[in-house]
Amino acid sequence: MELRYFFALIILNLSIEWVIARNNHTFPDGFLIGTASSAYQVEGAWNTNGKGPSIWDNFTHEHPYFVVDRSNGDVAADSYHKYNEDIDLLNEIGVDHYRLSLSWPRILPNGFSNRINRDGIDYYKRILNGLREKNIEPVVTLYHWDHPQILEEMGGWTNELIVEWFADYSRIVFRELGDKIKYIATINEPIMICEGYAGTEKAPGKKILDIGKYICLQNILKAHATAYHIYDEEFRAKQGGKVGIVIPCPGMFPKTEQDTEATDTGYQYICGLVAHPIYSKNGDYPEVIKTRIGENSKLQGYAASRLPELSQRWIQYIKGSYDYFGLNHYSSFLVEAVPKKNGSLWYNDCGVKLSFDPKWPTAASSWLKVVPEGFAWTLNKIRTEYENPPVYVMENGYSDTGELQDHKRIDYLQSYMKSMLKAMYQDGCDVRGYTVWSILDNFEWERGYTEKFGIVNVDFNDTNRPRKLKLSALWLKNVIRARRLEPIIDAAPIVLSL
Numbered sequence: 001m002e003l004r005y006f007f008a009l010i011i012l013n014l015s016i017e018w019v020i021a022r023n024n025h026t027f028p029d030g031f032l033i034g035t036a037s038s039a040y041q042v043e044g045a046w047n048t049n050g051k052g053p054s055i056w057d058n059f060t061h062e063h064p065y066f067v068v069d070r071s072n073g074d075v076a077a078d079s080y081h082k083y084n085e086d087i088d089l090l091n092e093i094g095v096d097h098y099r100l101s102l103s104w105p106r107i108l109p110n111g112f113s114n115r116i117n118r119d120g121i122d123y124y125k126r127i128l129n130g131l132r133e134k135n136i137e138p139v140v141t142l143y144h145w146d147h148p149q150i151l152e153e154m155g156g157w158t159n160e161l162i163v164e165w166f167a168d169y170s171r172i173v174f175r176e177l178g179d180k181i182k183y184i185a186t187i188n189e190p191i192m193i194c195e196g197y198a199g200t201e202k203a204p205g206k207k208i209l210d211i212g213k214y215i216c217l218q219n220i221l222k223a224h225a226t227a228y229h230i231y232d233e234e235f236r237a238k239q240g241g242k243v244g245i246v247i248p249c250p251g252m253f254p255k256t257e258q259d260t261e262a263t264d265t266g267y268q269y270i271c272g273l274v275a276h277p278i279y280s281k282n283g284d285y286p287e288v289i290k291t292r293i294g295e296n297s298k299l300q301g302y303a304a305s306r307l308p309e310l311s312q313r314w315i316q317y318i319k320g321s322y323d324y325f326g327l328n329h330y331s332s333f334l335v336e337a338v339p340k341k342n343g344s345l346w347y348n349d350c351g352v353k354l355s356f357d358p359k360w361p362t363a364a365s366s367w368l369k370v371v372p373e374g375f376a377w378t379l380n381k382i383r384t385e386y387e388n389p390p391v392y393v394m395e396n397g398y399s400d401t402g403e404l405q406d407h408k409r410i411d412y413l414q415s416y417m418k419s420m421l422k423a424m425y426q427d428g429c430d431v432r433g434y435t436v437w438s439i440l441d442n443f444e445w446e447r448g449y450t451e452k453f454g455i456v457n458v459d460f461n462d463t464n465r466p467r468k469l470k471l472s473a474l475w476l477k478n479v480i481r482a483r484r485l486e487p488i489i490d491a492a493p494i495v496l497s498l
């Protein structure tokens with residue numbers, strides 16, 4: 001063969017490989033695909049076998065009108081009793097991992113470590129062992145919004161002592177259950193927890209000026225970092241797990257060409273407020289947010305910023321307290337700058353307004369717009385902001401009203417996974433795992449049972465809470481089996497037998 005043909009062939013070959021790599025719909029080796037739940041949303045058994053009340057028990061019992069259908073998690077999907085059936089379902093779908101959370105008041109009924117509820121520990125041991133037997137990797141969140149009510153009587157996340165209370169609780173979990181856990185998420189969605197101190201949508205439903213939520217955030221950062229260091233110093237060598245936090249980061253798109261800077265500010269206010277102190281090179285809150293809240297506080301006559309300053313010692317202690325970035329991603333916003341007039345406050349403490357593009361399709365949850373490209377945007381923002389940390393997507397999912405033939409959920413998941421793979425193969429984002437929210441229809445907080453995220457249907461009108469796989473569960477099963485998004489070959493065609 002003439003030399004020039006030989007070289008032409010090589011170049012052709014390389015270009016084909018390059019195109020394939022860029023459009024790869026295959027999950028890399030070792031990539032984890034799974035699904036998730038959280039204790040209060042599925043367990044029920046709110047006062048069974050020694051469990052103490054959580055802030056969500058209290059909130060829904062004392063103020064039922066704060067939940068649209070006046071429902072609560074007293075029974076929920078009854079996973080406390082039906083966990084074996086749940087593990088069978090997970091096994092049937094073939095997931096690599098299952099993300100669940102532990103109920104703090106099931107383990108420590110009065111919040112403190114002097115009284116451990118053995119039933120709680122044993123319950124979680126049975127689940128963790130059951131998952132291992134089926135080769136399903138447990139991903140365990142220590143805290144998914146349901147701290148013991150008694151701690152709330154003492155201020156909950158607005159009392160700095162909670163840093164120690166959470167540290168004690170974490171240490172007990174590591175000691176009692178840590179040998180069965182390789183992936184630990186300390187705290188789920190700090191910013192949403194702290195909404196509980198800014199209004200009545202989320203428990204505990206306290207509106208404490210515009211200060212409570214920032215004190216809450218700071219204590220969460222400290223509690224997370226303390227738990228991370230306890231694991232690092234006392235348990236890592238023996239247990240060898242990974243510890244991170246879970247942050248909700250939506251996509252952000254400029255509303256007009258002039259809004260690129262505003263887009264970054266919007267990101268820093270929603271995602272960066274928690275991510276920057278932990279994952280950035282310098283730590284601490286994002287500068288732009290510190291400045292704007294500081295200026296507003298001054299104009300309001302406060303002696304210090306409503307966003308309390310972090311000391312140098314805490315900045316250093318919080319910075320780098322991670323083994324991975326836990327990301328929850330569902331939707332996106334359009335962002336526009338709201339110009340500040342002299343003597344007036346920065347709009348919403350950050351100077352940007354968030355809205356939706358009317359063209360974006362909506363799920364059953366009004367906040368959930370279908371914008372798959374926002375997922376790649378978010379992953380890339382994390383890559384560039386924090387030097388490409390390993391990311392585990394801890395939640396991504398779609399709400400509807402409970403259809404079994406949930407084609408819209410499949411379309412959503414498919415398009416979002418595609419966007420994620422693009423971010424990985426084309427842009428080099430280091431994504432290691434992906435988790436569908438949720439395994440089961442469950443208690444969707446202030447929306448009660450009116451918005452369904454499950455890939456498995458639960459009949460909440462039947463006391464037995466029977467489960468039924470939805471079409472999306474079978475679709476996910478095929479994706480996991482083929483380990484590629486499309487075309488799905490080598491997998492049995494989807495059959496739905498109901």
Ligand code: NOJ
Nearest residue numbers: 038188189328395437444
């Ligand atoms: C994030 C929360 O972690 C989860 O509890 C909730 O159900 C989903 N978002 C859907 O809103």
